[in-house]
Amino acid sequence: MAHWNSRGLRGSALEDIINVTNEYYRRHGLALFQKIPTPITPVQVDNQKHTITLAYFEQSSTVDYIGVVQGIPVCFDAKETAQKHLPLQNIHEHQLLFMEDFCAQQGLSFLLVYFSTLEEYYFLPVAVLRQYWDMAQNGGRKSIPYQAFEKQYQIQQKGNGILHYLDTLAYYLEEQAQKGETPC
Secondary structure (H helix, E strand, O other): OOEEOHHHHOOHHHHHHHHHHHHHHHHOOOEEEEEOOOOEEEEEEEOOOOEEEEEEEOOOOOOOEEEEEOOEEEEEEEEEEOOOEEEHHHOOHHHHHHHHHHHHOOOEEEEEEEEOOOOEEEEEEHHHHHHHHHHHHOOOOOEEEHHHOOHHHEEOEEOOOEEOHHHHHHHHHHHHHHHOOOOO
16 A cells, blocks of 8 residues: 655645646636545654654545636646656556546546756646557656657746646647547
């Protein structure tokens, strides 16, 4: 069973940026997203500091965010890496399967990836994630290289720290429509 410890706050700065962005989108009537918490059961609590020092996950998490954008159901997971690749070990098979099931229900699934050393954010469609996942399962590389993240899917952070991922999402949907392909 998985356990939570002090590593539990990894990616919290990225999560904060996404939460601020999602609140901006909600206030402006552009989208509505909810952060999906991972249920934990505390095992040890520091009563003096009022903190959980050891806990276990009650169940496998799915994705970080679920919502709707102008009538389109959307789910995504946020990943951060300090390397020039995204290690696939940071993604669990049940997350990939959930995102694919979400797509099968005509929703849109993706990863929002932050390359912290480069200070760059990218949209990665779940179909691309699946390609690299399958290659890794067949003995290929165990990560997605930075070069695989297409520049047209780079997400810009502008004004008030807002991460404009809806712009990139709209571009992706238009591109898929022009190709006559189903997005996901």
